[in-house]
Amino acid sequence: MTRTPASQSVLSPEPAPHGAAAPARIRVAFQGEPGAISEEAIVRLWGGTAESVPMRSFDDVMEAAQFGRVDYGLLPIESTLIGGVDVAYDLLALYDELWVVAETVVAIHLNLLALPGATLSSIRMLRSHPIMLAQCAYFLERHRQIRAYPSWDTAGAAREVIERGDRTWAAAAGPLAADRFGLVTLAERIEDRSDTMMRFLAVAPEPTPLGPGVPARTAVLCILPQRAGALLQLFEPLAGRALNVSHFTSRPTRDPWRYQYFLEFEHISDDPRAAEAVRAIRHACTVSRLLGTFAQSPDTPEPPAQL
Numbered sequence: 001m002t003r004t005p006a007s008q009s010v011l012s013p014e015p016a017p018h019g020a021a022a023p024a025r026i027r028v029a030f031q032g033e034p035g036a037i038s039e040e041a042i043v044r045l046w047g048g049t050a051e052s053v054p055m056r057s058f059d060d061v062m063e064a065a066q067f068g069r070v071d072y073g074l075l076p077i078e079s080t081l082i083g084g085v086d087v088a089y090d091l092l093a094l095y096d097e098l099w100v101v102a103e104t105v106v107a108i109h110l111n112l113l114a115l116p117g118a119t120l121s122s123i124r125m126l127r128s129h130p131i132m133l134a135q136c137a138y139f140l141e142r143h144r145q146i147r148a149y150p151s152w153d154t155a156g157a158a159r160e161v162i163e164r165g166d167r168t169w170a171a172a173a174g175p176l177a178a179d180r181f182g183l184v185t186l187a188e189r190i191e192d193r194s195d196t197m198m199r200f201l202a203v204a205p206e207p208t209p210l211g212p213g214v215p216a217r218t219a220v221l222c223i224l225p226q227r228a229g230a231l232l233q234l235f236e237p238l239a240g241r242a243l244n245v246s247h248f249t250s251r252p253t254r255d256p257w258r259y260q261y262f263l264e265f266e267h268i269s270d271d272p273r274a275a276e277a278v279r280a281i282r283h284a285c286t287v288s289r290l291l292g293t294f295a296q297s298p299d300t301p302e303p304p305a306q307l
Contacts, residue, residue: 026050027070028202029061032129032153035173035180037106038074039155041200044104045074056152058087062095065203073098073203078247079108081196082134088201089251089262092291093221095203100219100292102202110136110172110191113158113183118167120186125149127157128172132191136172139190146170158183199297207292212270217246219264219291220281223253230284237280238265241273260287266296 028050030038039052053070055061065073075088092100110132114123123146126133130150133140140148151157157171158181170186171177178185210216224230238245247264263281267274274293282288 026072027053028072028074029053029055029064029070030074031055031058031061033155033159035155035158035177036153037108037132037174037198038076038153038200039176040174041074041076041104041106041198044106045102045200045202058091062091062098062203066095066097066205068205071204072101075201075203076131076198077103077201079131079135079196079198081108081191081193082131084249085131086251089249092201092203092262093251093260096289098203098205099207100201100294101204101208102294103199103217103297104202105197105199105297108132108135108191108196108198109174109189109194110154111175111178111185112139112170112187112190113173113178113181114161114170114186115165115167116182116184118170118184118186121145122167123170123186124168125166126170126172127151127160129153129157132172135191135193135196138192139187155180201294203292210269210293210295214269215266215296216269216274216293217264217266217296218274218278218293219247219262220278221260221262221289221291222281222285223258223260223287224284225286226258233284234261234263234281237277237284241277243267243273243277262291269293269295 026046026049028042030042030052032038033054042050042052055064058075061073064070076085077088078084126146126148128151132154133148140146151160154173155177158173158177161169161171162181172190224234244266246266249262250259253260278290
């Protein structure tokens, strides 16, 4: 498939012409249950116009998007605390008919939620999504009587606490889950860092073009030849055009000791250097695919001036 750089404008339904029926509500698949942190990302991208469609796994999210059962799929791609979400990269490579069309950033604040009548000293089990449990390491170190157990998602962990009816169980989840399931908050912001953020990517079967002058990001998937200097040749087209690489990671392929690389770089939507760089990157790779060009989230934090 030949893919040319494109990106999207506002992810909202087009207004209906006068006298026409209102457009169907946008449906967005996410992994988890209602009340999960991913729902906040959906609200940030679409406001109240989207219907959140819960799915059991990230694979289910991508399948629903690729086969048109929803308009968009949503994946968490990286955390400022624990880094990339490996399964998300693998699925972006696997579902080659989907485009990345948007990003947003959500602040991660996790509370310790339990049944009414429970106390912090009574808690012995903490449930949440594995990604979220990994962000509570310091809390668990300070409260060694509490053991961490994975759940499908944050809101699902809250539901499990209710269903279990055990005051020794708790969930690490956001305030929305507490309200939805009637749980009480025993401790607030148990994440390791108060400035932790999660970046989410939205995928769709078709790209949506951006207008001119929009700060954008282009994502590319590539496999390099096994020769000296191959990685340098991947970066040279960007460095030579003064385009900043904002994200770079590798994942195994199905061939032993061969890796595929995920690269994102920043540019202005109508900057011709972006398309030039993509063409040069393709030339440097044995396999390449443009994953998408999309507007930078205004919530993406600037790097610190000093480390």
